[in-house]
Amino acid sequence: MDKKRLNAFWDNIFHKDQDPAQQDLISVLSQVPLFAGLTRRELKRVARIAHLRMYAQGERLFQMGHPGAAMFVIKSGKVDIVIPQEGSTDLLLASLGAGTFMGELALLDDSPRSASAVAAEDAQAIAFFRSDFNKLIEKEAAIGSKVLKELAQIIGQRLKVTNQQLSDLRQTVGHYES
Amino acid sequence: MNLEYDALSRAKRRKLFFLISTFLGLAVFALLVWALRELILPAIVGALAAYLCHPLLARMRCYGVPKAAAILLLFTGFFLVISLVSGQIRDAIPDEQGKLELRVRIQFKLNEKYQQLMQVDDSGKGNLVYSLVGSEIEPFWQRINGWLILPPKERQQFEEYYRNRFGADRFDQKYYRYFLANIEQHKKNDALHTAEESVDQNTQVVTTEKKSETDANANGGLLAAIGGVISLWMAAPFVFLFLLLDEGQIKRSLVLLVPNRYFEMVLTVIHNVDDALGRYLRGTFLECTLVGFTLMVGLFVIGFGVKWAFIIGTLAGLANAIPFLGPGIGLLIGLIYGLVVEEYTPLFSFITADSMFIWVLVIVGMTQLLDNAVYQPVVLGNAVSLHPLVVIIGVMGGSILLGFTGMLFAIPVIVVLKVVIGTLIQQMKAYQII
Structure with missing residues (x-):
C-alpha cells in the first residue's frame, strides 16, 4: 500500500500520464501518416507538445496569405481547404476528415499559407507549433529523423501527384489548342 | 423557435461572459499579486534560475541523461551554489563589535590617506594640493568624519569591549590605537570647528539614540523576521524545481x-x-x-x-x-x-x-x-x-x-x-x- 502511494506520489511529480484524454490523443496521432513510424513512448512525447483546439462551423483554422506557424491534425469533424474568392463563394480544393493533417509546410518555415482551412462542421484539431516541434526534434533525434523522413516522403508524394496533374492539364490544354 | 435570434443572443451572452470573467480574473490576479508581493522576489529568482538552466537541461537530455536525474543534478547544483555564496557573504558580515571596528578602521585609514595626500600640519597648513583644493574638500571631509566617528554611546561600548577583553594591554591593540587616534583627530577638528561640530554632534546623538531604540525594537522581532524570510525564500527552489519539470x-x-x-x-x-x-x-x-x-x-x-x-x-x-x-x-x-x-x-x-x-x-x-x-x-x-x-x-x-x-x-x-x-x-x- 505504502509502495503504491509512493509510486503515485512520484507519478504525479514526473507526469506518468494516465489521463484518458491523453490516451485518446495518442491513439489519434498513431493514425496520422506523419507519425506512423513512432513507438508509443515517442507518440507520448509528441502528444506533450500538442495543442487541442475546438472550432465552430465556419471558423477558420488558418487563412491564406498569413504566415504559417502550426500544423493541424483533424481529431473530429470536417475541414475544407479553400481559396477565398472575392465577391463569390470560396473555391473548394479538398475536404478533410478525422485523422488527416494539413499545413505541414509550416513545420519547415513561416512562408505564407497557400490556402485557407475552414471548419465545415464543428471540429476538433490538434495543433503542433513549429518552434515546439523543432525543440522536440533537437532533443529527441530518433523522433526527429522518423517524422522528418515521413514528411519528406509525403511532400515527395504530393509533388509527384502535382506533377501528374500538371502534365494532365497540359495535355488537356494542348488537346483543346490543337 | 427562432434559431437565428437564439444564436445571436448566445453569442452576446458568450461575449458578456468572457468580458466579465476576464475582468474578474484580472482583478483577482492583481489582488493576489499585491497580497503575495513578498513572494515575488523569491519566485522571480527561482524562475530566473530555471530559465537559465533550461538549455542545460535540454543539453543533458540530448546526451541521454534521464530527465529526473538531470533535474536532480541541476537542483543540487542550484542549492550548492546558493548555499556557498550566501554562506560566504553571511560569514563576511561583521557582528556588532566587528561593525564598530570596521568603522574605526575606515575612519583611521581615510584620515591617513587624506593626511598623506594633503600633508596638513598642526597649524592647519598643507602642501600645494591642500592650498589649491583644500578649502573645497575640507568641509566635505569634516562631514565624512562626522558620519564615521563613533557616537558617545558606541565609543563607550567599544571602550568597554577592549577593556574587558585586553585590560591594560588594549593600548597595544592596533584597532584600539586607531580608535584613540580617531578621537584625537576628532578633538582637533572640534577645536577648529567647535560651533558647527556641536550642532552636528547633538543631532548625531539624537539620531543615534533614536537608531538604537529602533534597533532594540527590531532585535525583539529578529527571530520572527529571520523565520519569515527563510520561509519566503523556500519558494525559490520550489519554483525552480517545478518550472524545470514543466514541459x-x-x-x-x-x-x-x-x-x-x-x-x-x-x-x-x-x-x-x-x-x-x-x-x-x-x-x-x-x-x-x-x-x-x-x-x-x-x-x-x-x-x-x-x-x-x-x-x-x-x-x-x-x-x-x-x-x-x-x-x-x-x-x-x-x-x-x-x-x-x-x-x-x-x-x-x-x-x-x-x-x-x-x-x-x-x-x-x-x-x-x-x-x-x-x-x-x-x-x-x-x-x-x-x-x-x-x-x-x-x-x-x-x-x-x-x-x-x-x-x-x-x-x-x-x-x-x-x-x-x-x-x-x-x-x-x-x-x-x-
Whole structure:
C-alpha cells in the first residue's frame, strides 16, 4: 500500500500520464501518416507538445496569405481547404476528415499559407507549433529523423501527384489548342 | 423557435461572459499579486534560475541523461551554489563589535590617506594640493568624519569591549590605537570647528539614540523576521524545481484561453519573446559571471585574500547586471576593502598597501575594458539592445519604485516590454489584424 502511494506520489511529480484524454490523443496521432513510424513512448512525447483546439462551423483554422506557424491534425469533424474568392463563394480544393493533417509546410518555415482551412462542421484539431516541434526534434533525434523522413516522403508524394496533374492539364490544354 | 435570434443572443451572452470573467480574473490576479508581493522576489529568482538552466537541461537530455536525474543534478547544483555564496557573504558580515571596528578602521585609514595626500600640519597648513583644493574638500571631509566617528554611546561600548577583553594591554591593540587616534583627530577638528561640530554632534546623538531604540525594537522581532524570510525564500527552489519539470503545460494552459483567430499569432509572439528574453538573460548572466570572475582573479593577483576576492567578485558580478551603476558599486566595494586591508599577499612585490587604492582602480578599469571590448560583443552580440537614455531612466525609475530590487529588475522588465510590444505589432501586421 505504502509502495503504491509512493509510486503515485512520484507519478504525479514526473507526469506518468494516465489521463484518458491523453490516451485518446495518442491513439489519434498513431493514425496520422506523419507519425506512423513512432513507438508509443515517442507518440507520448509528441502528444506533450500538442495543442487541442475546438472550432465552430465556419471558423477558420488558418487563412491564406498569413504566415504559417502550426500544423493541424483533424481529431473530429470536417475541414475544407479553400481559396477565398472575392465577391463569390470560396473555391473548394479538398475536404478533410478525422485523422488527416494539413499545413505541414509550416513545420519547415513561416512562408505564407497557400490556402485557407475552414471548419465545415464543428471540429476538433490538434495543433503542433513549429518552434515546439523543432525543440522536440533537437532533443529527441530518433523522433526527429522518423517524422522528418515521413514528411519528406509525403511532400515527395504530393509533388509527384502535382506533377501528374500538371502534365494532365497540359495535355488537356494542348488537346483543346490543337 | 427562432434559431437565428437564439444564436445571436448566445453569442452576446458568450461575449458578456468572457468580458466579465476576464475582468474578474484580472482583478483577482492583481489582488493576489499585491497580497503575495513578498513572494515575488523569491519566485522571480527561482524562475530566473530555471530559465537559465533550461538549455542545460535540454543539453543533458540530448546526451541521454534521464530527465529526473538531470533535474536532480541541476537542483543540487542550484542549492550548492546558493548555499556557498550566501554562506560566504553571511560569514563576511561583521557582528556588532566587528561593525564598530570596521568603522574605526575606515575612519583611521581615510584620515591617513587624506593626511598623506594633503600633508596638513598642526597649524592647519598643507602642501600645494591642500592650498589649491583644500578649502573645497575640507568641509566635505569634516562631514565624512562626522558620519564615521563613533557616537558617545558606541565609543563607550567599544571602550568597554577592549577593556574587558585586553585590560591594560588594549593600548597595544592596533584597532584600539586607531580608535584613540580617531578621537584625537576628532578633538582637533572640534577645536577648529567647535560651533558647527556641536550642532552636528547633538543631532548625531539624537539620531543615534533614536537608531538604537529602533534597533532594540527590531532585535525583539529578529527571530520572527529571520523565520519569515527563510520561509519566503523556500519558494525559490520550489519554483525552480517545478518550472524545470514543466514541459510546456503552463504555456499550453495559457494558450487555451486565446481565441482561435489569434492562436498562431500568440504562439509566435510567445516564441519570439522567449527567444529574445532567453538570449538577453543568459547573455547578461554569462557577462556578469565573466566580470565577477575577472575581478576575482584580478583582486587575488593584487593581494586580496581568496575569500574577499570571491565575495567582492560575486557582489560586483551581481551588481554588473545594473547598467552604468553596477561597475561603480563593484569599484566602491573594492576601494573600501582596499582602504582597510592590512594583511595582503600580492603576487608582485611592487604592489604595496599604499598603492592598493590605485591597483583596485586598475583592476576594476581593466575588467570594465574587457567587459566592453570582449565580453559584451561576444556574449550579448545579438541580444536585445536598449538606448543608453532608456537604460538610465529605467534604472532610476526602478530605484525610485522598488529600491535595489527595482534597479536590478528594471532592465529585464524594459526588455520584456520592448520585445513583447515589438513582436506583437510585427505579428499583428503579418496576420493582417492591424
